[in-house]
Amino acid sequence: MEGLIIALFVCLVLLIITKYLSWPVIPFYIIAGIALGASGLNLVQVSESSTFFSELGLIFLLFFMGLEIKPDRILSNQKTFFSSGLIDLNINMLIGFLAAYIIGFTLTESLVIAAAFFISSTAMTVASLVENKKLMMREAETIVWMMVFEDIVLIIFLTLLSTSINNPLGFIGKIAVILLAFYIISHYGKKLIQKAINRDDELPVFLTFAAVVIIAFGSKAIGVPETLMVIAFGTALASTDPAAFEAQARPFKDVFLIIFFVFFGISVDFSGGVPVMLIVALSILAIISKLVSGLLIGKVVHGSKGSGIEIWVNTIGRGEFSIALAALYGSPVVSSAIAAMVIITSIVGSFSAKYSGPLQDLFTRGRKGDPDQVPAGSGETIS
Amino acid sequence: MALRSINFPGIGTKYELVTEKDDTIAIFFLKNGNIQMYTLPHDGQTPCVAELTTAEARRLGTIMTGAIMEADKESVEIAFSALSDLRISIHTYVIGKSMAGRCIEDHQIRAKTGVTIIAVSRGDTNIVNPPPSFMFQEGDAVVAIGETDQLKTFEREFMVG
Numbered sequence: 001m002e003g004l005i006i007a008l009f010v011c012l013v014l015l016i017i018t019k020y021l022s023w024p025v026i027p028f029y030i031i032a033g034i035a036l037g038a039s040g041l042n043l044v045q046v047s048e049s050s051t052f053f054s055e056l057g058l059i060f061l062l063f064f065m066g067l068e069i070k071p072d073r074i075l076s077n078q079k080t081f082f083s084s085g086l087i088d089l090n091i092n093m094l095i096g097f098l099a100a101y102i103i104g105f106t107l108t109e110s111l112v113i114a115a116a117f118f119i120s121s122t123a124m125t126v127a128s129l130v131e132n133k134k135l136m137m138r139e140a141e142t143i144v145w146m147m148v149f150e151d152i153v154l155i156i157f158l159t160l161l162s163t164s165i166n167n168p169l170g171f172i173g174k175i176a177v178i179l180l181a182f183y184i185i186s187h188y189g190k191k192l193i194q195k196a197i198n199r200d201d202e203l204p205v206f207l208t209f210a211a212v213v214i215i216a217f218g219s220k221a222i223g224v225p226e227t228l229m230v231i232a233f234g235t236a237l238a239s240t241d242p243a244a245f246e247a248q249a250r251p252f253k254d255v256f257l258i259i260f261f262v263f264f265g266i267s268v269d270f271s272g273g274v275p276v277m278l279i280v281a282l283s284i285l286a287i288i289s290k291l292v293s294g295l296l297i298g299k300v301v302h303g304s305k306g307s308g309i310e311i312w313v314n315t316i317g318r319g320e321f322s323i324a325l326a327a328l329y330g331s332p333v334v335s336s337a338i339a340a341m342v343i344i345t346s347i348v349g350s351f352s353a354k355y356s357g358p359l360q361d362l363f364t365r366g367r368k369g370d371p372d373q374v375p376a377g378s379g380e381t382i383s
Numbered sequence: 384m385a386l387r388s389i390n391f392p393g394i395g396t397k398y399e400l401v402t403e404k405d406d407t408i409a410i411f412f413l414k415n416g417n418i419q420m421y422t423l424p425h426d427g428q429t430p431c432v433a434e435l436t437t438a439e440a441r442r443l444g445t446i447m448t449g450a451i452m453e454a455d456k457e458s459v460e461i462a463f464s465a466l467s468d469l470r471i472s473i474h475t476y477v478i479g480k481s482m483a484g485r486c487i488e489d490h491q492i493r494a495k496t497g498v499t500i501i502a503v504s505r506g507d508t509n510i511v512n513p514p515p516s517f518m519f520q521e522g523d524a525v526v527a528i529g530e531t532d533q534l535k536t537f538e539r540e541f542m543v544g
Binding site: 036 | 391392393414419421430432434
């Protein structure tokens with residue numbers, strides 16, 4: 001229990017400092033975790049209670065993601081959605097996978113690393129767009145839809161990784177029954193749910209907490225992947241009153257996710273074998289690979305290199321979903337590689353997003369007459 | 384004037400307005416409750432941004448609709464059509480030197496004019512339903528309620544000179 005106290009205290013201090021400086025906080029939780037844990041001072045060990053809290057963080061993160069997925073809205077944005085999303089997916093997955101495989105990871109490990117390599121941090125991207133006041137840029141819309149695309153790829157990825165089990169028929173049967181139940185509840189119980197979640201007593205908050213936890217641990221108990229079920233539950237509830245559920249689930253997500261991040265750091269073990277230099281190289285490649293995909297998306301969607309730079313700087317940071325993949329499927333070596341990647345990319349990403357103006361100048365300098373050239377600050381928005 | 388609204392997943396809702404003169408105004412209702420307002424002139428490249436709280440946005444909205452002319456002359460008239468067209472006006476005034484230093488009772492405000500002072504705003508604090516012994520200070524903003532004629536009398540008796 002002392003471990004948890006130390007970890008919470010450190011997180012609190014970090015949170016206050018980073019909010020004051022408006023830096024991204026996720027990498028610092030992980031750095032703090034590494035410093036406190038097995039690879040550092042060995043002050044804090046992973047315990048049963050910390051594992052439980054971390055698990056809650058993960059399931060609330062995924063539940064939240066599910067709430068955001070609204071199929072009808074995606075279909076109304078098809079063109080940009082698919083072209084930017086597919087470029088993002090293909091380039092980054094491929095580069096990530098090849099790099100990991102060449103470094104010497106196994107096929108499955110490389111696949112997990114490739115997914116973590118591909119998926120940018122939605123939290124950091126959103127925070128960077130809002131805090132740096134970049135919402136009006138035309139690229140902002142492209143970027144937020146890229147994040148939705150990445151979420152959907154993550155769901156597909158989780159599905160693929162979790163179906164490799166013995167009794168596929170029974171497994172699929174169980175999932176089908178649960179999904180059907182979600183549909184029936186959210187469809188026929190819509191009015192009832194809307195009424196319950198909007199009461200002003202303790203019912204809404206307990207309903208949200210209990211439902212998510214019951215579904216997560218219940219799925220686990222009957223051998224169905226809890227990650228997918230929690231996302232599916234969120235998506236089902238998105239047709240009732242997603243804003244109210246988000247408001248109720250947010251405190252749980254915020255609190256437990258911090259514990260999840262710091263204890264992920266604590267569990268990371270850098271003595272795993274892959275040289276640190278290679279891990280750093282992989283992280284730098286993760287930054288370059290988003291530059292390549294960003295430039296291509298800028299060219300295809302907006303016809304401008306400046307747009308590509310803007311997309312790049314806002315999507316460099318890998319974060320919560322990469323860590324989630326590592327925690328769910330990563331071996332110790334994979335986890336340490338992903339931890340390093342998250343730390344490096346998110347710190348670089350947050351600073352590059354802040355100073356995207358000078359960065360654009362750097363990339364477009366000396367190319368006057370280039371039709372691609374966009375002024376710094378990139379206010380070239382809306383037509 | 385073209386207005387469109389777009390949903391930004393994870394961020395909020397965007398409203399975008401292109402004015403007749405081709406300037407663009409974009410307003411984002413963020414998930415955290417705040418509002419970001421961007422304006423981009425038609426010949427400009429870089430938008431200007433202001434971030435507002437809900438209260439500030441509401442205030443800005445009131446100003447935009449033309450309800451507020453001057454800070455010390457804010458006034459609203461309410462008509463209750465069910466009560467044989469009862470009309471009540473609410474008006475704000477700023478207390479000058481001549482009224483400062485004495486209380487509501489000393490001034491005999493209600494007896495002389497029929498107007499009731501229902502609130503006083505002093506610095507950052509608001510006093511609703513001040514007692515008759517409430518002492519005015521110079522610079523207090525007061526909210527007075529009454530019929531339009533009564534308010535006119537109040538202005539003549541107390542606000543002039």
